[in-house]
Amino acid sequence: DVKVTQSSRYLVKRTGEKVFLECVQDMDHENMFWYRQDPGLGLRLIYFSYDVKMKEKGDIPEGYSVSREKKERFSLILESASTNQTSMYLCASSTWTSGRAWGSTDTQYFGPGTRLTVL
């Protein structure tokens, strides 16, 4: 079974702190994603990565950065945490996709989530 783990289930930080959220997958997946989930807004993509050291902005990248130094690990960084970054953060991974090839499925495997509270 694919396993995606996140470093913390619950995290409480203070405004202005630098926050690291880590995600590790054990299935040699090329693609990794960071989402945040807020009531009424669904899942919103923050950043994703399709290869080591490669990163692409998602829909809401402001206030966040990412790092992917190893294939299995994708880190989300809040450079200076703010209260509006209080949210549930979900990491996911998927295998390589060839776009419109019929063989690609883009199924994503999610970690358990990190509930971050910024005070």
Add this chain to the structure above:
Amino acid sequence: SQQGEEDPQALSIQEGENATMNCSYKTSINNLQWYRQNSGRGLVHLILIRSNEREKHSGRLRVTLDTSKKSSSLLITASRAADTASYFCATDADAGGTSYGKLTFGQGTILTVHP
């Protein structure tokens, strides 16, 4: 903007009844997926239907896809209290080229099944 939008936002039924959730999307797709999320947890993939398929079954799940209407439905038959969860549809974000596996998720339907 949301590619997939679920309807209804919330659904409350009794055990044994069927639950139907709908999803609409805006652009052409390669495939559409449904995911389930138990409260406070990550999402779990349920079923995928390709754009050239009209219906797919998996256990008590039945998914339909109407590409002309850009809509899909998820039917859970003979529901159980353990089916209580949020259900999301997801579509691949780009119809052409390489999407790198990006998906766009709807806002979800909260299903409550009463024992």
